[in-house]
Amino acid sequence: MTASQTELQRIVSALQASGMTVETVEDGALVRNGENRVALFAEADPQGGVIVRLHLDLDLYVEEDALPDILMGMNLLNQGLDYGALNLDPVDDEDLGEDAPLTFAVLGRAVLWLRDLGAAELERLREHLRRFEAEVTEAVERTLHGSKGLSA
Structure with missing residues (x-):
C-alpha cells in the first residue's frame, strides 16, 4: 500500500465516520451527496501535508463550435x-x-x-467538499435555468 493509498483510506474513513456516503474506486473515492458524486483523489505533498483534488462531473457537454460563448x-x-x-x-x-x-x-474542480x-483539517475538508459541491451545482443550475449564459 503506497502512502497515497493510506492517506486516501484515512480520509475515506473519516468522511464515512462523519456520516458522508463515500466509496473507494480505483485510485480515488466517490463522495455522494444526493444526485451528485464528487470524485476525490489524495496524494502526499513532497513538502509535507496532503493534496486533495476534487472533481464534479456536471453531465454537461459542449461541442467545439460553441466554445467561444461557453x-x-x-x-x-x-x-x-x-x-x-x-x-x-x-x-x-x-x-x-x-x-x-x-x-x-x-467539470467542477x-x-x-x-x-x-x-x-481540524479533516473538518476543513468536509466543509470544503460540501461548499464546493453546492456552489458549483448552484451556479450551473442558476445559469442553465435563469439565462442563456451557458447553454450546451
Missing part, C-alpha cells in the same frame, strides 16, 4: 466561485468518427492542501 460564460461563473472552478475536458470518444466535432465535458490528517 468560455465567456464559464469565465463569468468562475469569478463568483470561491471553492472551485469550472473547467473543460476534451471527451475522448473513440466510437465517433474522425469527422465528428470535438466535444468537451464541463477544486484542489485543497491539508496540513495533516488531524481532526
Whole structure:
C-alpha cells in the first residue's frame, strides 16, 4: 500500500465516520451527496501535508463550435466561485468518427492542501467538499435555468 493509498483510506474513513456516503474506486473515492458524486483523489505533498483534488462531473457537454460563448460564460461563473472552478475536458470518444466535432465535458474542480490528517483539517475538508459541491451545482443550475449564459 503506497502512502497515497493510506492517506486516501484515512480520509475515506473519516468522511464515512462523519456520516458522508463515500466509496473507494480505483485510485480515488466517490463522495455522494444526493444526485451528485464528487470524485476525490489524495496524494502526499513532497513538502509535507496532503493534496486533495476534487472533481464534479456536471453531465454537461459542449461541442467545439460553441466554445467561444461557453468560455465567456464559464469565465463569468468562475469569478463568483470561491471553492472551485469550472473547467473543460476534451471527451475522448473513440466510437465517433474522425469527422465528428470535438466535444468537451464541463467539470467542477477544486484542489485543497491539508496540513495533516488531524481532526481540524479533516473538518476543513468536509466543509470544503460540501461548499464546493453546492456552489458549483448552484451556479450551473442558476445559469442553465435563469439565462442563456451557458447553454450546451
